[in-house]
């Protein structure tokens with residue numbers, strides 16, 4: 214038994230016969246010290262303490278992260294899980310923390326999170342999850358492209374494959390720099406909190422993972438509309454090796470006038486532009 218009075222994760226996995234399904238991106242964590250570290254890394258992020266916050270978790274699985282969140286005092290956890298076997302396993306945690314854990318069955322990509330969370334009583338919401346790798350990027354894009362900004366959540370603490378984490382935090386002129394870097398950074402602060410080795414998971418994936426922390430920041434006067442920025446960035450990186458004067462033709466408007474208006478050299482390539490450059494370019498394109 215652990216300090217929460219619940220059995221070790223390996224027992225839970227074997228009792229509920231949670232043999233991992235690849236199709237659901239199932240690589241389970243079993244070390245509550247590690248998940249405690251992940252939970253505590255979200256403490257104070259976005260100016261909000263875990264104890265005051267409601268946590269939205271995707272894919273609680275057997276519950277290593279869910280238990281750590283509750284042990285570290287999360288006010289309430291709302292989780293969405295696709296695998297009914299894991300929902301059964303979660304019932305033991307619900308019994309140990311009455312009224313603190315709601316688990317819904319379904320596909321997180323299709324969920325209206327705010328609907329599931331319901332009345333927050335004015336509390337902040339943190340999204341904290343060890344995401345299934347097959348839908349991790351799609352979920353991140355869903356959360357970063359919400360129409361209202363500041364968004365409905367105060368921070369994101371998410372597990373990704375290390376390679377995806379590096380793309381989120383990448384700087385211009387690096388190999389990893391691309392659409393995800395700009396989407397992640399143009400109105401949020403991003404950082405990799407730590408790496409998580411493959412051996413921490415059951416079964417072990419082939420790659421190293423990492424925990425990424427993302428804190429939304431207020432839009433600046435120069436921030437373009439997200440969908441316009443996305444369109445320009447897509448065209449620029451879709452032909453990454455080409456000069457912007459060529460790659461941006463895909464947008465259907467002659468690129469030179471708005472490249473000039475944004476003060477960007479037409480012979481530059483996408484990876485040379487900073488986020489501020491892309492913001493100026495998107496604004497000039499829009500006008």
Ligand code: SAM
Pocket residue numbers: 237238239240241242243271272273274275276277278279293294295296299319320321322342343344345346348
């Ligand atoms: N949080 C657990 C942990 O750390 O051990 C499990 C993490 S495992 C990487 C991903 C979990 O997400 C699995 O339990 C899987 O069933 C669930 N899952 C996969 N796709 C999902 C989806 N689209 N919506 C909700 N849950 C999903």
